[in-house]
Amino acid sequence: MKNVIYQRPAGTAGEFELEWNDGGQLVSLAHPQDAAHMNWVKGKALWGTVKSELDLSAEVTAEFTERGTLLETYAFKNETDFDIYTLGTDLGIYVTFPDFYTDAQICMNSCCNTHIWCGGSSSYICALRMGGGSRNLGLVLTQGSLQGYSVERDLEQRSNDRGDFILHPENLHLRPGESYVISWELFWFQGKKEFEEIAGSFPGFVTIHADHFLVLGEEPICFRASFGRGWLTDSPGCVKRAEAFSPEKPHIFRNGREIPFVWENGEALVEDRPGTPGEYRYEIVSGGKRSRAVFLACSDLRTLAEKRCRFIAEKQQCHDEKSHLDGAYLIYDTEEKQQYYSHRYDHDGGRERVGMGALLALYLRHCPDPELEKSLDFYMEYVTRELFDTDTGEVFNDVCRNQDWKRLYNYPWISLLCLEMFQLKKDARFLEWAYRCLKAYYNDGGHHFYAIGIPMYESVSLLRGQGMEKEAQELLECFRKHADYIMECGKNYPPHEVNYEQSIVAPAAAYLCDLYRLTGEEKYAQAARIQLAVLDLFQGFQPDYHMNEVAIRHWDGYWFGKRECYGDTFPHYWSALSGVAYRDTETIAGCPYYARKAEKTFRGVLSMFMEDGSASCACVYPMRINGRLAGFYDPWANDQDWGLYFMLKYAGF
Template identity: 45%
Template structure:
């Protein structure tokens, strides 16, 4: 089956051909495994112009009441959300944002290149409670797989029927999607002003229905009717934890979730304390002494493996950057300290880590960065260098030692010598390095760094949206670095061509971010492989959140400041808050939340037990406080 929209110049088929559309899986009977299901499913699909209408009729064939669980029934939705063909990514692939939250469930699939028409799906009958993923693991990070939509649990009398139906249609953008959804269904849109909050803040929920409901309730409490016909409810949040709010408008429901965190200062302090006490190696292995390592929250011990994503280098430097930032924030009065012993402990831990980095991971004279302890450079990875340059710049901001800036400069110079000028590095400290070099009065280094940065931005602008593949063929953390480098070089040079090129990248970046009213999804960028590479469970599947999603928030924040755009500032704040669920209020953390109900039949919906690389989430948040 194919689904193409008439006014699409690229004639994209939105349905991938290797999975069936609207195939219904039914539960086997308990008493006769492998026997015929006691439910019957009939699927009807019709086209009305560009609109595809699908109706699934479920019938209880038995002579007893039939109760279902959420994972008993699955309906396949094979959208083209994959990074398999570089030539097709911009025009014939999509980022699918799935919301299974009751009778106003929906899917918004945005073409990766940002060009309309996009695809919208809105439920017209029935209710959905979750989705699962079926994917081919041999394709590793480059294929999100097939979506399996799960109807909400049912109770059917003998012979009783019920239906799950939806409409699929073209739309222009996110705003137009919600307009179109309201035209095709009794749609209820629930929008929080914040989805991740801190204790003491107020959450405001706005509800719009495409029909005139006599009353709207939220967890049974009537909402306030506004003059424009919408409804609102405000909540004062004084206790941390997840809150699920069920919106009811007539016969329609929306299940929406927010998360309340403890005070940010307390979360930060406990996390830094945990890192210093539990994630720094202090054993008998000389090469590892002082390293920050992965922590297994199930078994309560540190873990090391020379395999890249669990070793003593790479992304783990985020812990070192965080501790340096924390001490700067304490010194500058940006955060309030509860336990005065924590900054002392963190200072001692940071000194040990800095000694480890200088000894094992960085050649300070040449600027060479290594992949693991023992100055192991057997695996060359350009991502590492900018992170360690950032670490030395944070040490300089903390202690004022000029040599740390020189080391950072050498690391970046070596990065460019090794081909960095055509690479898309995550977290490139352009502005921080230029400001530090200028403050120290190092004109030759300043000129050389500027030349490298400008040449790099020119190369990215020339490539545009024809991105080169990296560790993943295409991803949000290729687009975000492109936008970030262009914005930083625009601030460095004032040349409008870089700002124009950055806007092109921001348009693409926007296609990844979710619009769903759930703190796992709202303004969280689509990523679907990090749980495998960094987690204990080694599971592929949607990670909502994963901390690199906040790269989008960093870009939005920088752009908001340049353009004086309050909407981008609001979205930046939401994106940065969106990754904080990975940092637990007791000081522990998780490298990813694997969101789908099932992945290839295995239960998911869990925070991975490994605290590994997620502390960049707090790095981003602290940076936003300094702005």
């Protein structure tokens, strides 16, 4: 940048307690009545820092509005004798929300889940305090357009730092003397519903509502576009005023081609049938502003599952009698068109990749296929030879019954595989194996560990159905002890492989729901409601299939992907765990909000499965991560099949 000038606002701060450095940059933003005194602009960089190597000048100003909001304006000017063009990430503005994971109590009170939508003229950030509460910080764009965002992470913190966010304006062409302005307003709000009401009140802001942003089979793409008409509601950041904005009928384009729609009472109602699978980007143009929504059309679920299962059997199963991997389902590199294995971490022959076997067993229960079943039988020979001791229930980390890392996460996945095999084969030995596996998990300290996918309700129900009441009761006592520990911890979550994350909270919520279903004891329902409220704070609601009801996760692409790239993974398959917890609320009074979201959450992971049956372990969503080009689906089909498994199990067949 040629020159950047910062100016502090005049007047009183109202609902904001602000601090500025000598250069005029914001260094602290808090609510004056917040007991925790959370600083909402805490990052490695300073809030409002302009990032660019272009020869632009910028003036950054702030002011307090009559609505009690903080208006920030970034005016970029070309003061050279030559035209200046920007492309992609050439120009960026830091917004340093404190989105990182440390001690759980610090997270609950002083960190936030940051939901970002760079949707052209209708862009926003909804920052929700991780522990919940009535004072959260919102940002809505009021002038200009944003095309995306990048992230700069503290890599020394590995998986625990989401990083500083950098917002990128649309591509610009500024002639000598020309300027371009980005403005936004910051305001306080209580929860997601109020945030949407306030954002939707800004004149010209477009709010997109759809039952599904990922559609299946012959389903049409349907959505409603509502246009902000002025501030007409009383709320903490948005006072009542009389004037209102009347929107003009917009133009709507699908992948660049204008489409018809119904215009009623200032809302656009779209029902579109694109016809073929693929991504469909809708641009809504009104009053000189351009906003967007992004949908994905997929084959029907059964077809998608069949293609995926065949791909696993044909492309990802090792056939090598001289290798310990004989029979294994391995990583598949969609660039190299070959299997891959490494004993390192998350690339081995066990762990999360057990999901491929569970998926095939579930699919075959509903869609018999001799060739696929032959592949699955071969896989089970491998599992019981290399990964699982059927006598003791011990689960190993990799082939050769290797236990370099005693990993409790591995146990529930083997137990789920065994339960699926029992339901497929009707062979009681698989049920016995599942029981032994879960007992071994708890014998190794599982009561104090928030493992993923423990089949509490399912295992007890199946054991009772086979007359194995003693075994069912033993497991129920283990589950009760586990749930009591989760209740005792409450929001004081113990650290796991990541200090704090969605896949700690989601199992906690699901297990408490399961214990309520198994015992009918209200204490578990009450404790589940607390966990569900925290879990919901991870879930995005942006009008894009990548993020709509997809939980915030931001490290999995590094550990499981070929590109080894940190950064927001939208989607990531463990987002489906939120759906599992939501589905289990169906028996809990007062939880219809969560139950209604379950299928949308399950669908949120399906873009990881391609129409040819291949798959991707993560979509790294931002434009750049620490300067590295991102915005890609990783070429490894690795561990993502648990996502399709849960979709089929709870919302599919």
